[in-house]
Amino acid sequence: MAALKGNAVVGQAGGPTAVINQSLVGVIQEVQKYDHITHLLGARHGVKGIMEEDYIDLKRQPTEMLELVAYTPASALGSTRHKPKGEDFERILGSFKQHDVRYFFYIGGNDSAAAAQIINKLAQEAKYDLRVIHIPKTIDNDLLVTDHCPGYGSAAKFVASAFIGDNLDNRALPGVKINILMGRDAGFITAAAILARQREDDGPHLVYIPERPFCVKKFIEAVGSTVDRIGRCLIAVSEGIRDEKGVLWTKRVVDEMEGGRGKVETDSFGNLQLSGTGSLADYLAGVVRSELGKRKSSLRVRADTYGYLQRSFPSWSEVDAWEARLCGQMAVSYSLEADQDGSVALVRLPGTSYACGTQLVPLESVAPSCEPKTKRLPDEYIVPAGNYIRDQFLVYAGPLVGNLPKVGWFEQVKTSHPYGGLA
């Protein structure tokens, strides 16, 4: 079957990443090669732009500006958290028909894949020829099927870099340091903290992820014994940690608080807003201070919440940038050359050194109607105690992050030090 002629729409959705514009530019540059597509309409703020027919033509952008946009974090077209409902989809298809749109490229997470799937089915039912391709994007790295998600490598690099610096800071002024990291359901971002280690006693010394229940008593014990051993403790904690009953610790902390602070927001999906609040960090620091402070009053305890910097800081992993671009290019290629719908997935090629290709997978495999709808950090990467990450994870995540800052030190400076210890 010959490729369809007409226009194309590209949109970006959900939380931006450092490389989401790489995928956008990949789409634009690939579309420029084909005469089949007359106009490439960029939908401003995702499906909202489509519904409101708020488009800009992207086909004839100068190469220089495209390259600058590619290396600019956050969604150049604007993003949206709006989850389209029944009649929204009719408006979307109406907008496509109105503008003779025959190709729809949607860069986003599993909600975007689900939306793409519904639009695809509606078009089929209406016998309207439309190619729909989902391009994966999420720092959480929690999409099904794909080996990893564009956006993750750059977020992981930020986290690993930050832990390199924070570990040195904690070494210089010893104490307990807790950092809260993104990832509501999956521990991939938090696990990336272990990439920071360059010396034997480097932090993080403890890692807590949503995949394992978080028990405050065990946490205090583990922190205390680390401080006893090396005089300090650097800890990575996912914002998505839950108690034994599956209740988010952030929810428990917020529920316990009274007066003095505004309510924490819930999003349009009813989820408690985890990022952009320091509640969990402050709570955990308070617990460590009151429990371990009994033993040593001078124990220094600090907590940070890395927050939106994890997805917005203007730095990136080169591999991540390259793969995000590739996914955008391949989305166009699959739709025109192979005349197929689906989601672009990254496939790690077997072998000792890292190499990744792409394949097109069914939209329903990325946005299934039944659980699990997202990926979790595999068990093989988690130690039995549930408070640290195995070295195998480095083999998985290392190549996605690439080179990290290398630190220097004086051999004569002992790596652990009694100052600040609980002796």
Next chain:
Amino acid sequence: MAALKGNAVVGQAGGPTAVINQSLVGVIQEVQKYDHITHLLGARHGVKGIMEEDYIDLKRQPTEMLELVAYTPASALGSTRHKPKGEDFERILGSFKQHDVRYFFYIGGNDSAAAAQIINKLAQEAKYDLRVIHIPKTIDNDLLVTDHCPGYGSAAKFVASAFIGDNLDNRALPGVKINILMGRDAGFITAAAILARQREDDGPHLVYIPERPFCVKKFIEAVGSTVDRIGRCLIAVSEGIRDEKGVLWTKRVVDEMEGGRGKVETDSFGNLQLSGTGSLADYLAGVVRSELGKRKSSLRVRADTYGYLQRSFPSWSEVDAWEARLCGQMAVSYSLEADQDGSVALVRLPGTSYACGTQLVPLESVAPSCEPKTKRLPDEYIVPAGNYIRDQFLVYAGPLVGNLPKVGWFEQVKTSHPYGGLA
């Protein structure tokens, strides 16, 4: 007078910076040129290491490792928050005599300059020949006399870079975003956020510093009118903002909180710990949410506290790194060649392009016995309303930060957008 023969001690104190090791390496490399100094003793954890005679010899370190250490953030010798008292100083001088120390190089802020001054006087009283040189270091940029402080440029670069990304994120998903920045008494770090602006309506749109009283009512009015105008508002707030009576807002917030959270720490100087708590960010987000949310319930409000990343993230301003190294080198040069005590100060040379030299100034000018003991952001950089920074500040801070990531955008994408607005 001929230069003294003997040993030298170098130490690092206070909060680490991204370039404090540049100054250390500057000292080491310069000392290596002189035969007068037999051993260069690195004191581990500042004055604590001197008192406990915990030294390592730094004179014969390989050049490669020195260069790696120079570009490694945080204090390679370890730091300390310990403020020496009466008998501590006797021990310090005793340690110097014991090890035939004739040169003392202390890298730190104004507390370190004050300590250096006391040690200098004690040595003079004891008729013990000792050259004492303070090498400035602080991300806060609040030391007297010097044009700016090594460490500030790199912290300012991190903040400006973070705001570049956060502004794009806020543009993609419009709403109110509040970022809390370091600086207990001086607004230099917070003011650096304005270096992020590249487009007309880029954030930060409001900047609040410790130098001006912070009024919640006026704050809400300013945020509301910005959201009305461009549909979003990005805000830089110093952790050191105070009310009309001079009370820290963080203290007020913590005092108002009851239950559910541990007490916030005070340091050994009795200061309330401001960094490493998300209280202020969460409080301000809560206030915006409850006040402006009345007018538009879908208004997205988020807050981050950048925390220790500002001083520990492994990135730096090239100018800052170079100047920090220079200050270390010149400290050695002044003490040996000019046989003087004092504090190294950076002096900006007049002219259109940026150039900086050094001079040696009296220790008491950097650590005076009466107020003001530190520098504030000059009035000329602050707008009359007290909620923004004048462009003149860019002339001062721009060269210290150097190149920032350049962003790309599509001209057709309007810079302001009704989504998320309060219309």
